[in-house]
Amino acid sequence: MRALSIHAGPAALRQIEKGGLQASDIGTIAGAAGGPKGLILGPLDRFIFGHWLAQSTQRLDLVGASIGAWRMATACLNDPVRAFEQLEHDYIRQHYELQAGERRPPARRVSAMFAQTLQAFYGGRTGEVLNHPRLRLHIVTSHGRHLLAREQRWRTAIGFVGALLSNTVHRRAMGAWLERVVFSSQEAALPFASSDYRTRQCRLTEANFSQVLQASCSIPFVLEAVHDIAGAPDGAYWDGGLTDYHQHFNYAQAPGSRGLVLYPHFQKAVIPGWLDKHLVWRHKATPFLDTMVLLAPRPEWVRTLPNGKLPDRGDFSHYGQDLAGRIRDWSAATGASVQLRDEFEEWLRRPDAKQLQAL
Numbered sequence: 001m002r003a004l005s006i007h008a009g010p011a012a013l014r015q016i017e018k019g020g021l022q023a024s025d026i027g028t029i030a031g032a033a034g035g036p037k038g039l040i041l042g043p044l045d046r047f048i049f050g051h052w053l054a055q056s057t058q059r060l061d062l063v064g065a066s067i068g069a070w071r072m073a074t075a076c077l078n079d080p081v082r083a084f085e086q087l088e089h090d091y092i093r094q095h096y097e098l099q100a101g102e103r104r105p106p107a108r109r110v111s112a113m114f115a116q117t118l119q120a121f122y123g124g125r126t127g128e129v130l131n132h133p134r135l136r137l138h139i140v141t142s143h144g145r146h147l148l149a150r151e152q153r154w155r156t157a158i159g160f161v162g163a164l165l166s167n168t169v170h171r172r173a174m175g176a177w178l179e180r181v182v183f184s185s186q187e188a189a190l191p192f193a194s195s196d197y198r199t200r201q202c203r204l205t206e207a208n209f210s211q212v213l214q215a216s217c218s219i220p221f222v223l224e225a226v227h228d229i230a231g232a233p234d235g236a237y238w239d240g241g242l243t244d245y246h247q248h249f250n251y252a253q254a255p256g257s258r259g260l261v262l263y264p265h266f267q268k269a270v271i272p273g274w275l276d277k278h279l280v281w282r283h284k285a286t287p288f289l290d291t292m293v294l295l296a297p298r299p300e301w302v303r304t305l306p307n308g309k310l311p312d313r314g315d316f317s318h319y320g321q322d323l324a325g326r327i328r329d330w331s332a333a334t335g336a337s338v339q340l341r342d343e344f345e346e347w348l349r350r351p352d353a354k355q356l357q358a359l
Helices: 010-019 035-050 067-075 080-092 107-122 126-130 153-169 171-176 209-216 315-319 323-336 338-349
Strands: 004-008 026-031 060-064 135-144 178-184 199-203 236-239 260-264 292-297
Touching (some): 004 010, 010 260, 026 067, 035 067, 035 323, 035 338, 060 067, 067 080, 080 107, 107 209, 135 209, 209 236
Parallel strands (some): 026 060
Antiparallel strands (some): 004 292, 135 178
C-alpha cells in the first residue's frame, strides 16, 4: 500500500510538468497546527531540511503555528536531523501526572511544564534559530482583542463564544476578537499577502523567542495565554492555529518572487482557522494556494496505524496515565511514517506529474 499523496496548485503543477521539482524551486515551507498529528511528519522533515534542501542555496521562509512553529524553529537549528529526532522523542514522552481528584491537569501546570520543555530544548541555541544563514522564521500567534485582551475565566469564555459566532458569519469578522500577529526573524517580509485577515508583524528576537513559541502553542483552556510579549502589543496571546490552523495564506500574491510553497501536511485539506474545522465549505483550495505542493498521508494508509488514525490530542485522555501504551503506539506511527519519506524521495528522483493530484 502506498502511503504518500502529492497535491499541487495549478501554478505549481505547470512548473513541475516542465522540469520536475527541484530543491531550488522552493521559496516557502509551511507548518500546520494540529498537535500530535505533526509527529507523522518527522521523517519528511529530517529528509527535507537535513538532506534535500542542502542541494540548493536560496533563502527560505518558514512559517508555522503551534506544533508547526515548533517544527519550523527546529529546522533552523544547526543540526536539523538530530534536532528533529530530539523533538520527536521529547514530544512523544511528554506527560502530565494527575493529582488526586483531577480529571485533567490544570492549564497553569501544563504551561509551566511546557515552558520548561522549550527552555531545555532551545536553551543556549536561540541564536542558531534567529540567525540562520538561509532560513527566515515566521511564528504565527493569535492576539486577543476587547474581551480577549486579558485572560480571565468568564471573560475569556464569553470572548471565544463571540469569536466563534463572528467566524461563522465571516472569517474576517473574527478579527474583532483575535488578530493574527506574526513574529519574524531577521526583519524578513511576510511570505504571503496579509490583506485577507487583520494582521500585524513583529520582530522575533532573543528577548521574546520563548514567549512567542509558547504563545503559538497555547491552546485556550489547555494552556494559559502568554501575556505582554516583549516588542509586541500588550495583551493575551494564544495558539496561532486559532487564526491560521493550516496556514491557508495568500502565498500566490506574496510581494516579490517567493518560489513554490512546500507543505508537508497530515491531510489534504488546508483549513483556514481552528474554528473552521466544522465549516466544510471553507475546506476547499483557493487561488491563495496556486503555488503550493502539498505532501499528505493517504487516508487508507492512515487506517493501518495504531487505532486506525494519526496520533492526536485526544490520545492524552484515551491513554490517561498509561504513558507506556501511548509511547508504544505513537512510536509505531512515527516509525511507519518513514514510508512517506521514502516515497517522496523516490518521486523526486523520478518525478511524474501524472501522479500529482489537484489541491
